[in-house]
Amino acid sequence: MTDQPLEKNQPFIILNLTCEKTTLLSAEDLTGTKSLNECACKLLVFVLCWISRADVGKVKKPFSPPREVHVQATHPLPPEKREIFHSLHDWAEDNILVLLKPVEKCWQPNDFLPDSSSEGFDEQVREIRKRAKEIPDDYFVVLVGDMITEEALPTYQTMLNTLDGVRDETGASLTPWAIWTRAWTAEENRHGDLLNKYLYLSGRVDMRQIEKTIQYLIGSGMDPRTDNNPYLGFIYTSFQERATFISHGNTARLAKEHGDMKLAQICGIIAADEKRHETAYTKIVEKLFEVDPDGAVLALSDMMRKKISMPAHLMYDGKDENLFDHFSSVAQRLGVYTAKDYADILEFLVARWEVEKLTGLSGEGCKAQDYVCGLPPRIRRLEERAQARAKQASPIPFSWVFGREVNI
Numbered sequence: 001m002t003d004q005p006l007e008k009n010q011p012f013i014i015l016n017l018t019c020e021k022t023t024l025l026s027a028e029d030l031t032g033t034k035s036l037n038e039c040a041c042k043l044l045v046f047v048l049c050w051i052s053r054a055d056v057g058k059v060k061k062p063f064s065p066p067r068e069v070h071v072q073a074t075h076p077l078p079p080e081k082r083e084i085f086h087s088l089h090d091w092a093e094d095n096i097l098v099l100l101k102p103v104e105k106c107w108q109p110n111d112f113l114p115d116s117s118s119e120g121f122d123e124q125v126r127e128i129r130k131r132a133k134e135i136p137d138d139y140f141v142v143l144v145g146d147m148i149t150e151e152a153l154p155t156y157q158t159m160l161n162t163l164d165g166v167r168d169e170t171g172a173s174l175t176p177w178a179i180w181t182r183a184w185t186a187e188e189n190r191h192g193d194l195l196n197k198y199l200y201l202s203g204r205v206d207m208r209q210i211e212k213t214i215q216y217l218i219g220s221g222m223d224p225r226t227d228n229n230p231y232l233g234f235i236y237t238s239f240q241e242r243a244t245f246i247s248h249g250n251t252a253r254l255a256k257e258h259g260d261m262k263l264a265q266i267c268g269i270i271a272a273d274e275k276r277h278e279t280a281y282t283k284i285v286e287k288l289f290e291v292d293p294d295g296a297v298l299a300l301s302d303m304m305r306k307k308i309s310m311p312a313h314l315m316y317d318g319k320d321e322n323l324f325d326h327f328s329s330v331a332q333r334l335g336v337y338t339a340k341d342y343a344d345i346l347e348f349l350v351a352r353w354e355v356e357k358l359t360g361l362s363g364e365g366c367k368a369q370d371y372v373c374g375l376p377p378r379i380r381r382l383e384e385r386a387q388a389r390a391k392q393a394s395p396i397p398f399s400w401v402f403g404r405e406v407n408i
Helices: 035-059 079-087 089-095 123-134 139-149 153-160 176-202 207-222 229-259 263-290 291-307 321-333 339-352 363-373 375-392
Strands: 012-016 019-026 396-398 402-408
Touching: 019 176, 019 263, 035 207, 079 176, 089 263, 123 176, 139 176, 139 207, 139 229, 139 321, 139 402, 153 176, 153 207, 176 207, 176 375, 229 263, 229 321, 229 339, 263 291, 291 363, 291 396, 321 363, 321 396, 321 402, 363 375
Parallel strands: none
Antiparallel strands: 012 019, 396 402
């Protein structure tokens, strides 16, 4: 085909993708264009630019949550409340730091995994893969979700260090609150490491999709609505540590039912850590109820009105914007973590902190007390509705198990 000169005002029609309408260009618009070939090149560049701009609008902003989060209220702790935590330094050293285990006495992930330096490594891996073949996809969805939650540990340490009066001000502070946060993080770090390595060796899951989900989650952060307030923060962690204790305990039970005793042991040893951490956080809140009952019950009411969001509620794999809800539905159906557990945890904490027995409260404190003590039955009714909805749900593909569908 010969290159033809353009006639003046010869029209060309292109699609403006951003406005979903056509745009007319003439030869005069294509400054310096002398031929059809040159014109075609400029038109192609023009179209590609608009395509690029159109595509950008569809892509999520990098490192942003998959959905809108609450506007975070940040209320500096009043001086008198900050002084409470300062006055508890000696108490925390004697009652909280003692719940940490010395590193040399802690289990490590390698204690439960094949030793890569041993002659029998290959055979041990084959044994893991053989046992894993007998476990259904829905169990792996829940185990992966639990592991991803554990792997977002940097976010949780960051959250604790937003709390006034107890944050690690230097990164290596020697206050008991800062020591606890760092050592708690160090102990928790083993959980994600162990589950991650086991899942990698099992051969049952798409590790790249899982790794993407972890990166998305850490990049998105979390929205616990604790408002820089250590009262709210320690109530939140008390609830969460008990929730993870229950969840890991149930994955241990199911692994045993599926015949994988090693996996049951792994989940069980993690659950034991979570129980010890729960003891520490509930002790802190128990002390707050002792020294400031009105402030503590108001904080508990505030946290429960907001609802305790799970740490990984901003989970995203690059595909499913409702991934956390779908994972939670599978956990609910399998009985790993349910709405009933949520109510049971609240009931347990209310009894543990003897909220019903509080006296001498302000008017607002009495209202908060009544609200919290009457909440578990209401949550149980919601659990019944959740069970009914679960029976109507359709299967959902999960990228973690290579896009296979799992009932939710």
